[in-house]
Amino acid sequence: MSIIVQKYGGTSVATTERIQAVADRIVRTREAGHDVVVVVSAMGDTTDELLRMAHEIADRPEPRELDMLLTAGERIAMSLLAIAVCARGCRAASYTGSQAGIITDTHHGAAKIIEIRPKRIIESLETGNVVIVAGFQGLSTSYDITTLGRGGSDTTAVALAAALDAEVCEIYTDVDGVFTADPRVVPEARKLDRITYEEMLELAAAGAKVLQSRSVEYARRHDVRVHVRSSFHDGPGTWVVKEEEMEVGMEAPLISGVALDVTEAKITFDEVPDRPGIAAKLFRAVADQGVNVDMIVQNVSHEGRTDMSFTVPRDDVVKIKAALDDIAHEVGAVRFSVDEDIAKVSLVGAGMKSHPGVAADMFEAIAAEGINIEMISTSPIRVSCVVRAADGERAARAIHRKFGLQG
Amino acid sequence: MSIIVQKYGGTSVATTERIQAVADRIVRTREAGHDVVVVVSAMGDTTDELLRMAHEIADRPEPRELDMLLTAGERIAMSLLAIAVCARGCRAASYTGSQAGIITDTHHGAAKIIEIRPKRIIESLETGNVVIVAGFQGLSTSYDITTLGRGGSDTTAVALAAALDAEVCEIYTDVDGVFTADPRVVPEARKLDRITYEEMLELAAAGAKVLQSRSVEYARRHDVRVHVRSSFHDGPGTWVVKEEEMEVGMEAPLISGVALDVTEAKITFDEVPDRPGIAAKLFRAVADQGVNVDMIVQNVSHEGRTDMSFTVPRDDVVKIKAALDDIAHEVGAVRFSVDEDIAKVSLVGAGMKSHPGVAADMFEAIAAEGINIEMISTSPIRVSCVVRAADGERAARAIHRKFGLQG
Numbered sequence: 001m002s003i004i005v006q007k008y009g010g011t012s013v014a015t016t017e018r019i020q021a022v023a024d025r026i027v028r029t030r031e032a033g034h035d036v037v038v039v040v041s042a043m044g045d046t047t048d049e050l051l052r053m054a055h056e057i058a059d060r061p062e063p064r065e066l067d068m069l070l071t072a073g074e075r076i077a078m079s080l081l082a083i084a085v086c087a088r089g090c091r092a093a094s095y096t097g098s099q100a101g102i103i104t105d106t107h108h109g110a111a112k113i114i115e116i117r118p119k120r121i122i123e124s125l126e127t128g129n130v131v132i133v134a135g136f137q138g139l140s141t142s143y144d145i146t147t148l149g150r151g152g153s154d155t156t157a158v159a160l161a162a163a164l165d166a167e168v169c170e171i172y173t174d175v176d177g178v179f180t181a182d183p184r185v186v187p188e189a190r191k192l193d194r195i196t197y198e199e200m201l202e203l204a205a206a207g208a209k210v211l212q213s214r215s216v217e218y219a220r221r222h223d224v225r226v227h228v229r230s231s232f233h234d235g236p237g238t239w240v241v242k243e244e245e246m247e248v249g250m251e252a253p254l255i256s257g258v259a260l261d262v263t264e265a266k267i268t269f270d271e272v273p274d275r276p277g278i279a280a281k282l283f284r285a286v287a288d289q290g291v292n293v294d295m296i297v298q299n300v301s302h303e304g305r306t307d308m309s310f311t312v313p314r315d316d317v318v319k320i321k322a323a324l325d326d327i328a329h330e331v332g333a334v335r336f337s338v339d340e341d342i343a344k345v346s347l348v349g350a351g352m353k354s355h356p357g358v359a360a361d362m363f364e365a366i367a368a369e370g371i372n373i374e375m376i377s378t379s380p381i382r383v384s385c386v387v388r389a390a391d392g393e394r395a396a397r398a399i400h401r402k403f404g405l406q407g
Numbered sequence: 408m409s410i411i412v413q414k415y416g417g418t419s420v421a422t423t424e425r426i427q428a429v430a431d432r433i434v435r436t437r438e439a440g441h442d443v444v445v446v447v448s449a450m451g452d453t454t455d456e457l458l459r460m461a462h463e464i465a466d467r468p469e470p471r472e473l474d475m476l477l478t479a480g481e482r483i484a485m486s487l488l489a490i491a492v493c494a495r496g497c498r499a500a501s502y503t504g505s506q507a508g509i510i511t512d513t514h515h516g517a518a519k520i521i522e523i524r525p526k527r528i529i530e531s532l533e534t535g536n537v538v539i540v541a542g543f544q545g546l547s548t549s550y551d552i553t554t555l556g557r558g559g560s561d562t563t564a565v566a567l568a569a570a571l572d573a574e575v576c577e578i579y580t581d582v583d584g585v586f587t588a589d590p591r592v593v594p595e596a597r598k599l600d601r602i603t604y605e606e607m608l609e610l611a612a613a614g615a616k617v618l619q620s621r622s623v624e625y626a627r628r629h630d631v632r633v634h635v636r637s638s639f640h641d642g643p644g645t646w647v648v649k650e651e652e653m654e655v656g657m658e659a660p661l662i663s664g665v666a667l668d669v670t671e672a673k674i675t676f677d678e679v680p681d682r683p684g685i686a687a688k689l690f691r692a693v694a695d696q697g698v699n700v701d702m703i704v705q706n707v708s709h710e711g712r713t714d715m716s717f718t719v720p721r722d723d724v725v726k727i728k729a730a731l732d733d734i735a736h737e738v739g740a741v742r743f744s745v746d747e748d749i750a751k752v753s754l755v756g757a758g759m760k761s762h763p764g765v766a767a768d769m770f771e772a773i774a775a776e777g778i779n780i781e782m783i784s785t786s787p788i789r790v791s792c793v794v795r796a797a798d799g800e801r802a803a804r805a806i807h808r809k810f811g812l813q814g
Contacts, residue, residue, distance in 0.1 A: 016463040053487055056423040058494035065493065068501055069486035072479040076457065079476035080464055086472065087465035094475050099550075120550075143506075143527075 207261025750799025
């Protein structure tokens with residue numbers, strides 16, 4: 001029998017009423033003749049509530065214990081969902097990440113899946129159960145409970161779909177799929193029918209929240225077909241597929257979408273001596289604090305000195321401040337500054353590889369709004385610009401219009 | 408190093424502030440040079456809240472899933488407590504019932520502990536951790552999560568104390584210990600310094616809520632010294648000990664206490680044919696519904712028929728109503744009635760074995776208040792009387808006075 005993996009996020013199971021609706025959908029899928037494996041997140045803001053209590057007790061909660069705490073959220077959601085499915089006369093059983101054989105490294109709070117041992121899930125499916133698995137969590141190689149970090153439930157779902165050779169991994173959300181831009185920012189944004197893994201990765205990294213980049217990367221590496229769709233109706237959403245699977249007979253669309261990210265801060269080191277090894281030292285220090293750097297821009301040097309800018313999640317600035325002080329002193333930077341008032345607007349499209357002038361068009365659209373560009377970085381299928389935070393939404397709308405993305 | 412097991416109930420960890428206070432006490436115990444194993448219940452009314460959600464979703468939640476759900480409560484409390492202990496610079500790690508090696512049968516909702524495999528706990532203690540264990544839960548022989556039923560955390564604590572050969576099992580509550588009566592009913596009630604396992608068992612069965620009878624039975628069988636004490640101050644509470652350990656050179660006190668239970672209902676079968684096998688049939692039918700019968704009274708028969716009364720938890724009446732209808736018809740009872748308006752008042756004391764006249768004194772005390780006794784049942788160290796619900800507290804106070812229990 002074909003296996004379908006369905007992932008429901010926290011909004012989809014925020015109340016007992018919504019859990020009932022999700023159970024209805026699961027039972028319909030089962031009755032359509034599929035084996036169903038469901039991955040579920042914690043209800044609504046349960047995780048935030050648990051975090052709040054932990055921080056009432058300690059400024060820096062012990063990571064092992066914080067993971068133990070947070071995994072209670074998915075446990076509640078998954079057992080309530082199993083109760084709802086059982087109440088509909090359909091057999092179901094819920095399993096923690098540990099019971100489902102999701103083995104991770106020992107990095108509490110941001111563990112990586114290193115192996116899936118789906119024996120128990122397969123046995124449970126064989127006895128006729130709908131299998132419901134807690135997202136976001138696993139068991140470490142030293143037998144402690146771990147969490148995969150925010151959005152980890154997407155990764156759980158994709159990893160299970162890969163391990164079970166599922167027909168599809170359906171990601172249910174409160175939007176209809178992946179859009180050419182966030183409809184709250186760009187009202188004329190249009191839903192995409194298909195998008196490549198690579199484009200989805202760039203969009204996720206550029207701030208689109210619909211899928212977590214780790215899960216897209218996992219799906220791409222294991223050829224998992226992902227379908228992002230609404231938990232409120234049955235219409236099709238957006239398929240995330242290989243580039244070869246894009247509409248036959250058509251060229252890849254030039255542009256997939258525009259993303260806006262207002263969660264980053266820009267850090268600039270002024271007049272760093274232009275010597276080998278300086279950048280390595282700087283970014284090693286940042287990495288040692290467990291902080292991911294997004295954009296890095298270094299320009300040509302003048303008189304043996306150069307400016308170096310990079311962006312990090314704004315929430316992580318406090319973690320690296322002390323290390324940056326040390327490094328600025330060590331490398332002899334004249335000064336460094338933190339600017340939290342920025343927005344990053346990105347244009348993503350697999351087609352831009354073979355279309356020169358895309359970046360220029362984007363810069364023109366921004367300039368026509370009288371908005372100054374402060375940083376630029378590119379990949380083969382993405383161009384990102386940092387602008388003032390207040391200008392972000394206007395820039396996104398202008399770019400969306402410029403490329404005719406409203407369809 | 409000597410091991411102390413401490414159990415904290417839901418009231419003791421109801422808020423993050425109380426969790427901090429409990430952490431302080433744990434750290435003090437550790438600093439006094441003991442190995443500490445802590446068993447903790449869910450915070451405040453978390454369990455009721457989870458039950459409420461489950462019943463919003465289904466009238467009869469799937470038992471396996473309900474256990475999965477409810478165990479989230481202890482998980483939250485134990486990890487928050489571990490975070491609080493760690494924040495005080497004292498190493499701590501929390502373990503689920505499953506991780507702590509608490510193996511149970513497969514009876515979801517009321518599982519029995521069949522084995523403790525404390526290997527992981529011992530290893531954790533050896534690395535210098537305070538070990539914090541989720542009460543009330545275990546792992547079944549078929550690898551599913553189970554709960555031990557209400558009050559099961561006491562049993563977890565006593566069972567761990569037995570398996571670890573702990574010096575003492577301290578049960579922390581919101582009262583100062585075991586009293587000669589519930590101080591809310593009998594204001595002059597006095598705290599007992601010691602009580603025997605047998606008396607404690609009778610008091611627990613008679614409605615005293617301070618300790619769950621299963622845990623007392625477990626402690627008696629495994630010789631676990633239990634100390635019931637307040638989580639609000641450091642004074643001594645009540646020790647539950649073997650009869651031989653009661654004060655040397657003194658006779659066992661005649662009476663330990665008076666208990667009042669207003670949670671039962673009386674069921675009476677009128678004019679049942681007085682034939683062998685009738686009682687067996689009746690109580691098998693009740694047991695088949697998973698309901699525990701407390702008192703059973705059958706009087707001599709007249710003209711081949713007899714009346715039979717018994718008490719069950721009031722909350723269980725609805726479960727057995729249909730079975731009772733069938734049985735009444737089958738055994739040819741003239742009628743049966745359910746009376747939910749009763750109170751059971753009990754007098755417990757190991758000394759009464761060798762003192763005739765205790766029961767008579769008790770009945771006199773009740774009669775002097777003009778209260779009618781409707782049922783009587785006795786054990787070697789207990790006398791229980793059923794009276795009208797409205798008369799229960801007055802009867803308890805009169806008996807307490809009669810036996811001079813105020814000290």
